[in-house]
Amino acid sequence: MLAGLLLIGLGVTAPAQRPETAAGFVIGAATLQASASGTKVTVPVLTGGRRRLMSTEAVPADAAASVQRSVIPGSLVDYRVSHGDVVVPADPSATFHKALTKGTNPVFDTKKYGPELAARDGRPGDLxxxxxxxxxxxxxxxxxxxxxxxxxxxxxxxxxxxxxxxxxxxxxxxxxxxxxxxxxxxxxxxxxxxxxxxxxxxxxxxxxxxxxxxxxxxxxxxxxxxxxxxxxxxxxxxxSDGLPVWDVPTQSALLKDKGTDPVSGRPYVEILATGVTQAPYTRSTEPFEIVKDTLYYVGDNEVALYLLHAGNRLILIDAGWPGSGYQYWTNIERMGFDPRKVTDVLISHGHGDHYGTARELLTMIENAGGQVTLRASREDVEGIRRDALGNAWTIPPAIPASESWLRTRYTPYVYDQFLEFGSVRIMPITTPGHTVGTTSFVFDVADPARRGHRIRFGFMGGYGFNGLERPTTANGFRRLSFPLGLSWLQQRVDVDYVSPSHTNQYPIVEVYQALKAYNNDPAHRRHPLTMLDALTTGEFANFNEKRYEVISSAKSDTQPGYQSIETYGPFKPGRETGEPDVAVTLLDGGKVIRGFNKYMNVNPAIPLLKDGIVIARDSYVHDPDGYYVQVYADVHDAYSGYLPGSGPVESYRATPGTPEILRTQRLGSRADAEAILAGLRAGSTYRVDLTRASTIVVPPDRPAFRATNS
Ligand SMILES: [Zn+2]
Ligand SMILES: [Zn+2]
Structure with missing residues (x-):
């Protein structure tokens, strides 16, 4: 009352009656009624305890058409009503704000998080x-x-x-x-x-x-x-799909002793859960703390989301499947944090299972007055136009054109430099292949157990084939970039633990479930173990080795639909028939890489992990007795780091000479590999023979790396 009197006293016109916000459910198509004063849009809704036809004020025909297009029957909407008419705002498509839409797939949304009615006048909408x-x-x-x-x-x-x-x-x-x-x-x-x-x-x-x-x-x-x-x-x-639901990933090795589903008569371990988009309820899992007060798993049992906490920064790695946000946000809350307080979202690559809830999350945060920085790779959002050598390319981005909102508000990564978040640091590393801009991360966090000591987790941003199974004219540069990214992470990145981006890459969810069962055992309740006790160190190279071999090794040629680089290429230009006696200058002293060992995270302290976890998919590359010597090297030949007509490979990194990561053919023992490694010096130049797939030949009668005088 006082405020009103003051306004009148200052000669300001009293505001018109505030429009009221109403919510309703759309039960039919929007129709247009034109008249001399403009066009009205009428929408049949359930609201106020009855069926009603809600009509907008009369607006220009194009605005009315925009309103009409935006109305989707089967949606819960909210809108503003003034003097009985629905108000059309500056953006007509926002007239009927969609909160939820009932499609054929089930829709889940908890009360406190996720979609809500539109924020208006600086006030968040009702839940x-x-x-x-x-x-x-x-x-x-x-x-x-x-x-x-x-x-x-x-x-x-x-x-x-x-x-x-x-x-x-x-x-x-x-x-x-x-x-x-x-x-x-x-x-x-x-x-x-x-x-x-x-x-x-x-x-x-x-x-x-x-x-x-x-x-x-x-x-x-x-x-x-x-x-x-x-x-x-x-x-x-x-x-519902009637299929059993587990916290561990579908078909996990930990389901082997679970017996048989009485409905289908099939062993539980063989039943493949329905896809996440059709049945998000089948793919939830319990969130867990990995590093005390710092790093958490908040994803589902299919795609990983990680939450990192540093002071007042809350950093979310990936945003998961659309439709599963209710799980992720509740998981964040269960770990003791408010999803509306997330300050940074880092997207690993431009696929819907990784950015799927980003927009809803950003809206939720911003409706609460928060600010959030969304980071993604420029390549996945805008495509590749130029490489570090100045070559021009027209390579399309991974995200579809319909995701233009992301384009307008993302911050591109600067690779190979830590993003500093106080006690947490995260380094984005470009590892294209799965998409043109797939980004991997190192999470570098304080060790809660040892003051001044840091621990690191490796996150490989895109591990699946995604159209790289067989060579095509278009996918050549991605076929070669994919193993480059994997071997780059092996060769150039040192981490302690693996944090996979999907749960069928590394058994992080099984490790937690095994740990939980251990701690739930009355014999252990007084001395519970933590995730850092349960996870094993030194597995990142092995984890990357699996995919490296799946795409590279001729072993894959026996797998349905797979054609290896070794047999089918593409082969780097100039090496199509192999290249004898080529000079290579080493940029590092080399590393011994062991063949893939399918028994992951073997931990004798925890009964369910004593033999490790085998992830069946693509484990045919199991070869723990194989060894390779891998080097970061500049090869002095005609290949210049890209595939003409396809795209950049090494030339995408701004490194002079476009060095490559090369490895020897398979060696039969660690001793053989160590013997070769002992003769290598960073900075020295050697002569090697390359196969057409750019593998360093190990000849029976002379050294693989032969010293030169240069
Ligand atoms: Zn993907
Ligand atoms: Zn994915």
């Missing part, structure tokens, strides 16, 4: 949630994704069962309830709380799952006090 209805009480409703964990991976009961993403909400007495018919949206109608069906139980064999969206009466700042003011439940019900 929304989505999932399957698992309970209904007097004035409350329970919604979740059905995940129920009662035992650890060793089969011992947990102290308490865990319903990981299930929440119970208070329902306002005057809440409106609607039944949405997704088979015929126009048949949707107001309903009542009593009529909401409830999913029968949490068993994976229960196929019928009752889906619902709910809208709260408060924003996130008052989440604890928030009550449900609207419930939209869906007919017909969702159907």
């Amino acid at each position: 929304v949630a989505a999932g399957w209805v698992f309970g209904k009480g007097r004035d409350e409703i329970t919604i979740g994704d059905g995940r129920l964990v009662t035992q650890d991976i060793a089969g011992r009961r947990l102290p308490r069962p865990v319903k990981r993403y299930e929440e119970t909400y208070r329902v306002a007495r005057d809440a409106h309830v609607y039944e949405v018919n997704t088979a015929d949206l126009s048949a949707s109608q107001p309903s009542s709380f009593d009529r909401i069906p409830v999913t029968r139980n949490h068993s994976y064999t229960t196929l019928e799952r009752q889906a619902a969206f709910v809208v709260f009466d408060r924003d996130y700042r008052h989440a604890d006090a928030a009550k449900v003011r609207a419930i939209y439940y869906f007919t017909p019900h969702d159907t």
Whole structure:
């Protein structure tokens, strides 16, 4: 009142009545009504306890067309109403803000995090949630994704069962309830709380799952006090895929002793879980601390997300699958942090399973008044136009054109330099191949156990083939860049531990589950171990070796669909028939690389890890008795670091001479490899014979590296 009087006293016109924000569910297509004063857009929605036709104010025809295009039937939307008309803002496509859309895949969203109604006038929007209805009480409703964990991976009961993403909400007495018919949206109608069906139980064999969206009466700042003011439940019900769900990755070796699924009659270990986008509920896992107060795993059991904490900085590595954000953000909260306080998001590469929730996360942070820096590689966002030699290329980026928002607000990496976050440092390293801008990382953190000591984790940014299985005219430079990135990480990067970007690359989730089972054993409860006790060191080179051999070695030619570089190339220009007696100048003293050992993270202290974990996929390259000498070297021949007509390989790094990483043919023992290594000196020039795949020949009758006088 006082403020109003002051405004009038100062001669300012009193503001018009504030528009009100309303939420509704769109149950039909938007239609246009033109008149002399402009065009109105009319949308049928469920709101205010009934079916209503909401019409916008009259606007120019192009603005009305933009509104119409933006309205998606089957969506929960919010909008502003003034004098009975929906207000069309400066950006007409924002008139009906979409909070959630009911598609064919189930939608999950916890109360406090994720999508919410639009922020308006500097205020965050009210909260929304989505999932399957698992309970209904007097004035409350329970919604979740059905995940129920009662035992650890060793089969011992947990102290308490865990319903990981299930929440119970208070329902306002005057809440409106609607039944949405997704088979015929126009048949949707107001309903009542009593009529909401409830999913029968949490068993994976229960196929019928009752889906619902709910809208709260408060924003996130008052989440604890928030009550449900609207419930939209869906007919017909969702159907789950009926497949068993585990915390460990699908088909994990730790499922070997789990027996047989009574429904399909197949061993649990053989059942491949449904893909994440169709069934995010099948792929959740428990988040865990890796380094005390510093490094956490907050991903799912398929794609890894890491959270690093340093003072007031919260750094998230990758943003995971779209549709699984409810898991990641709850995981962050469970580790003791607020996802709205994330300050930095680093994307490893431009695929949807790594940036999938980035936009929602950024919106959530910014609606809360926070600021966040999003980093990604320039190559994945904008493509490659030039390499370090000045060669021009027109190589398209990894992200699709539709992700233009990312282009407008990302900060590109500067490679090979640490980003400093106080007690945490992260180095981005370019390792293209999987995509043109795949970025790997070193996480360098303080060792909580030893003052002044640092520990390092290696994160390889893109480990999968992604179209590199066979050579094509277009993929040549990526075929060669991929093993270059892997061998670069082996040769040039020293880390203690592996932090994989997917769980089928290194068994980090199995290691945690084995650790949890160990600590859950009454015999160990008084002396629990940590992840740093459970993880083994020195595995990064081995982890990279697997993929190196899968793409390089002729062993892969027997695998369906695979064609190795050794046999099928591409071969570097000038070496198509091999190159005898070529001069190479070593830029390092070389390293011995052991063949891939499929028994990863062997740890005798923890029963489930005593023989390590074997990840079946591509383990045919297992060859722990093979050894190689690998060198970083400048080769004095006609090859200049790129494939004409395809793209840059070594020439993408700004290093004079475009040095290569080369290795010898397989040696039968570590002693043989050490003997060769002993004769090598950094800075010296040797003569070697190269195969057409640029492998250093180990001749039976003379040294592989022959000294020259130069
Ligand atoms: Zn990818
Ligand atoms: Zn991926």
